[in-house]
Amino acid sequence: MEIWEAILLGIVQGITEFLPVSSDGHLVIVQNLLGMTEPMLTFDIFIHLGTLAAVFIYFRKLLLHYITGLFDVSRRAESLKLVAMVVVATIPAVIVGLLLKHKIEETFGSAWIAASMWLIMGVLLVWSARFSGRTGRMAKLTAMDSLLIGTAQVFALLPGISRSGTTIITGMARGLAPVEAARFSFLMAIPAIAGAAVLQLKDVDQRGLWTDPVMLSGGAAAFLVGLGAIAFLLKLLNTGNLKPFGYYCITAALVIFGVLTVNGQ
Template structure:
């Protein structure tokens, strides 16, 4: 894969990681359309996700700093941040279990356009019902252990290409009655441990990369970071204005089109 293709896929990743349309699904579709594209395992996809997660850490740097430092600050002032840290840790457990148990099976699906297209249709359904039946608007202080565990399970299922991680987790939180901006922020923060774990697991595959490939991969990750910063801002505005139905229609259109083409 050359640098131009890596940059184009980085732009695609940055746009689709946070907009609820499945970055993995779009990467599968795009990679099937690039002549001669090949990669060892899913290293490139993981590096692209690492780039967009770096965007989360920069965009929510204040929240990340408060959460990370909460165990070392006086309990009186850090109680809300410690509670959020525990919820994020709890939500990461089911994601990690699903990822470790089904990693090989999921990776095998990254070349399957039919499955990816069907999962995009599922993403569209989740977005549609969450917008139609979203709850009253619970805030961060109202999040429970049950919320965290359920969202962690959904995030684990979103390892499937075509299931939007941000879209599915935000949709479930909206259905649980969580306010839109709170749902988006918790979804972004919950992704950090999962992507960090996937990145660490994929590091051992770097030695198998073809010579000269790593610079192109890093260029793609860098572009994903820059575009991801813009996409985060866009999604927060979309959720706040209750416009997820438009993304549901988009997922149905893309999923339906490529499902038909894959048959």
């Protein structure tokens, strides 16, 4: 892989990890267009670590608030509850990911599957506009709310289904304000991305990995663009809904179907 290809894929990852349009689906499509047919596990780890760093940096004040709250008697209950809600929301994806890891990985080579899931995701995003008026706060989340949001995250293990999209939609359906649903979704991303990276790292040769310019370029691009994508989505949710992303996913899916059909793939 050339450095420019790594940067391009990092940009794609940075934008699509946080916008509700599926990073994995876009990466599968772009890799196919670049003629990359072999799995790129090591590179995938780096660009995901880049977006993980973006979450830490963007939400550093919020994270610090809850971390320091663990040591402040007056705020400890609030912090412990949020940690518990994130843990509960993470459990479904961990269980399914471990049990069906290899089956899920088999779906990542198919542009047809990615496009089909895009179409489904698009319909869900358009439908979610009915929840845009919700006003609930993260502090009011229940264990059942978190479990349902976490269950929605399971479907994002498939290429074309957006992790942020499914979790934000479910959070809104459970009463969260759009921005609050997005914040909880991004906090959920920390254990989800970190856990996946740790599991993948044990399967790769790490010699020279952390100084490889291709890997570092992709990770840096994902980090920088990811920061902008988070800010953009939160600003949009303050004033609108997810419908535009739904129309994008539906259009993209139909275009990919057409391209694949014409190319006889």
